[in-house]
Amino acid sequence: METSASTYTLLGPFSQILTMAELPESGAIADEELKVLEDAGVLISNGEIIRVDDYIKLTQEAEQYDYAVEVIEEPLVLMPGLIDAHTHICFAGSRANDYAMRVAGKSYLDIAKSGGGILDSVRKTREATVIELVELLKQRCDRHLQEGVTTCEVKSGYGLSVDEEIKMLEAIQLVNKHHAIDLIPTCLAAHMRPPEFTDSKAYLQTVLNELLPTLKEQNLANRVDIFVEDTAFTEDDSAEYLLAAKKMGFDITVHADQFSTGGSKVAAAVGAVSADHLEASEEPEIELLRTAGVVATVLPGASLGLGMHYAPARKMLDGGLCLAIATDWNPGSAPMGDLLLQAALLGASEKLTTAETLAGITTRAARALNLTDRGQLAAGYNADMIAFPTQDYKEILYFQGKLRPSKIWKSGKPVINGDLNDQ
Ligand code: NIG
Ligand code: FE
Secondary structure, three states, X not given: OOOXXXXXXXXXXXXXXXXXXXXXXXXXXXXXXXXXXXXXXXXXXXXXXXXXXXXXXXXXHHHHHOOEEEEOOOOOEEEEOEEEXXXXXXXXXXXXXXXXXXXXXXXXXXXXXXXOOHHHHHHHHHHOOHHHHHHHHHHHHHHHHHOOEEEEEEEOOOOOOHHHHHHHHHHHHXXXXXXXXXXXXXXXXXXXXXXXXXXXXXXXXXXXXHHHHHHHHOOOOOEEEEEEOOOOEXXXXXXXXXXXXXXXXXXXXXXXXXXXXXXXXXXXXXXXXXXXXXXOOOHHHHXXXXXXXXXXXXXXXXXXXXXXXXXXXXXXXXXXXOEEEOOOXXXXXXXXXXXXXXXXXXXXXXXXXXXXXXXXXXXXXXXXXXXXXXXXXXOXXXXXXXXXXXXXXXXXXXXXXXXXXXXXXXXXXXXXXOOHHHX
């Protein structure tokens, strides 16, 4: 049996440790508020951070208490693993055709109305077996983890029937069991009204009666999402559905204000954890979200994929919101799925501080998912960590996604250890 001392591992020295700890939970953040430790180390036990401190101090203790020491030979900046709080990466097929039509001038909503768009991915995802979905999802998780994402939310929503939604959530559960990345599943059965139903209310009622209880029983998801928009679900139907789901114990999140406002009103009224998209939001919507304490998750990848403006992230922070930044990685509006690159571009356009952008993909993204055990490097947090080959944390955003993590640890275990920047 191992002695208790040998279960402690000291990692270091790092040129800098960017802890993302002790930051305000919402509103603007100045870079001076970042807690950055120079020549520091991190002490880990059982996948958890015990302490982040001066490396020399920790090495002296290491001798005394016989910690295992993993010496870092090259200059690296360590920060928390990235958290992508909004994706749709469980899908089959490609929508390159939609993309070509959009860049040639057709709108996303027009393509959806003519039977393409989300319903096209529904057809292809329904045709796929669980095994095929698992393989496709696993490949996307491999890429995300390699790019520094250690926790990733994944929505269903391309099944749109009780059985097909369960199939998607089972695929997500299977990958979660076997992949180093942590997946946070969300039920988005209310993505669109499926072709089999003529009445949206009747569909939502079926989801409430027949799908959500099974998800609870089988532990397939504890979050519920809906797309509030003219082409999807009305404000009233959405509010009624979400309140019923909340009563069943689900956390609530909303696809809100992507093309027209209304969704953030629903999110605030039902006490959602987060409202996501928000490209159409203005001051009144920001105020609604602030008063209700709803996290604003903005999705620059959808703006890039659709060739439209970003959500007003600067105004949201100045208006006191907790701002998370996620990829929305999906086959239609956001095919790129590169969290660091997209956050850097959003930050440059919206004039976000380095602290605000990095908080949006770490500690504030954890809040968007109601997770209190990750997103910071501090005692008691998961040792989900990524290290960049630089001595200055400011270079992480400066290179706009081209500087990649060269070491990645999930719950203290190394998962990627190589120089991706040389490839
Ligand atoms: O978040 N807006 C609704 N749903 C997704 C797009 C899904 C798709 O186009 O397949 C989104 O952008
Ligand atoms: Fe989305």
